[in-house]
Amino acid sequence: MQSALDQFRISIGRVRDLIALHNSIKAQATGALDVSDILRASLVLAVSALDYYIHEVVTLGMIEIHCEQRPEPSPPANTTQSAFSRFQISLSAARQERIMATDIASWLENEIQQSYGSTFIQQSHTISSLIPVISNSIVNKLNNNVSWLENEIRETLSYKSFQQPDKIADAIRLISDKKLWDEVAVKICRPTRDIKQQMSLIVDRRNKIAHEADIDPTYNIGNRWYIDELLVNDAVDFIEQVVESIHQIL
Numbered sequence: 001m002q003s004a005l006d007q008f009r010i011s012i013g014r015v016r017d018l019i020a021l022h023n024s025i026k027a028q029a030t031g032a033l034d035v036s037d038i039l040r041a042s043l044v045l046a047v048s049a050l051d052y053y054i055h056e057v058v059t060l061g062m063i064e065i066h067c068e069q070r071p072e073p074s075p076p077a078n079t080t081q082s083a084f085s086r087f088q089i090s091l092s093a094a095r096q097e098r099i100m101a102t103d104i105a106s107w108l109e110n111e112i113q114q115s116y117g118s119t120f121i122q123q124s125h126t127i128s129s130l131i132p133v134i135s136n137s138i139v140n141k142l143n144n145n146v147s148w149l150e151n152e153i154r155e156t157l158s159y160k161s162f163q164q165p166d167k168i169a170d171a172i173r174l175i176s177d178k179k180l181w182d183e184v185a186v187k188i189c190r191p192t193r194d195i196k197q198q199m200s201l202i203v204d205r206r207n208k209i210a211h212e213a214d215i216d217p218t219y220n221i222g223n224r225w226y227i228d229e230l231l232v233n234d235a236v237d238f239i240e241q242v243v244e245s246i247h248q249i250l
Contacts, residue, residue, distance in 0.1 A: 001064070004056035005247045011049035012240050018042045019232060036224075039232045040209045046236045047163055047206040053243050054162035054171050057250065059153045061175030062087070063146050073177035083173040089152040163203045165196040176250055187245035199242065202235045 022038035029035065064070035065084055073082040112120065162171045169180045185192040205225070208214050214224040 001057050001060045001247075001250065004053055004060055005243070007056065008049050008053040008243055011052065012046065012236065015042050015046045015049065015236055018045065019229060019236070023229060036227050039227050039229065040214055043202075043227075043232050043235055044206055044209055046232075046239050047203060050239050050243060051161060051163050054168055055154075055157055057247070058162075058171050058174050059150065059157065061250065062153055063150055065175060066146060066149055070175070073173065073175065076173075076177075082177070083170075084175065087153075087174060088156070089149070163206070165199050168199075172246070172250070178249055180246065180249070183249045184242060184245045187248060188241055195242070198238060202238065205235075 018038060019042050022035055022042070025033075025035050025038070061070060062084060065072050072084050075082045075085075157171075160167070160171070162168050165181060172178075172180045181192045181196055185195055188195060208225060214227070216223050216225045
C-alpha cells in the first residue's frame with residue numbers, strides 16, 4: 001500500500017508548487033490582477049489528493065486481504081461479517097477462480113513444467129512430494145491472478161467520494177477495524193471532534209469552489225468567498241498530516 005502514499009506525496013508536492021506559483025505571480029503583479037483562483041485550484045487539488053489516496057489504499061488493502069497478506073478486519077459489534085466480507089462483486093467476476101479450477105489439470109501441468117522443467121513432469125513422484133509443489137503453484141496463481149478483483153473494487157468505489165470524515169471512516173473499515181479518527185487524534189494530539197470538524201470545513205470550502213464557483217451570494221454579482229495563502233497552506237498541511245497519520249495507523 002506504500003504506492004498510495006507515494007502518489008499522495010507527489011500530488012501534494014504539485015499543490016505546493018501551485019501555491020508557490022501564486023505567491024510568485026502575486027509578488028510581481030499589480031493589485032489589479034486577481035490570481036486568487038490559483039489558490040482555489042490548489043485547495044481543490046489537495047482534497048482530490050486525499051480522495052485518491054483513500055481510494056488507492058483501500059483498493060490495495062482489500063487485495064492484500066484477499067491474498068491473505070493482510071488480516072481481515074473483525075466484524076463490528078452485533079454483526080457476523082466484516083465490511084470486507086460484505087463487499088459485493090458481480091457474478092461474472094466471481095466466476096474467474098471457478099474457471100481456473102475447472103481447468104486446473106492442464107494449468108497445473110503447464111505451471112509445474114515452467115517452474116520445475118519437463119524432466120520433473122516425466123519422473124515418478126509420491127503424493128506427499130507433490131503436495132507442496134501443487135500447493136505453491138495454486139497459491140502463486142491465486143495471488144497473481146487478482147486483476148479481476150481489482151477491477152471490481154475500482155468499479156464499485158469509483159462512484160463514491162471519500163472526503164468527508166464519515167465517508168473516509170466507512171472506506172477504511174473495509175480494510176481495518178481500528179477506530180480511525182480516534183487513532184488519528186492520538187497521532188496529531190488533538191481532540192477527535194476538532195479534527196473531523198476541520199476536515200469537514202475544508203471539504204465544504206472545496207465544494208463551494210467546485211460546485212458553486214466559490215460565489216458569496218450575500219454580496220454583489222461576481223463576489224467570491226475570501227481566500228488567501230494562509231488559509232490554503234493550513235488546509236494542505238492539515239490534509240497531509242491526516243493522510244500520513246492514517247497510513248501509519250494502517
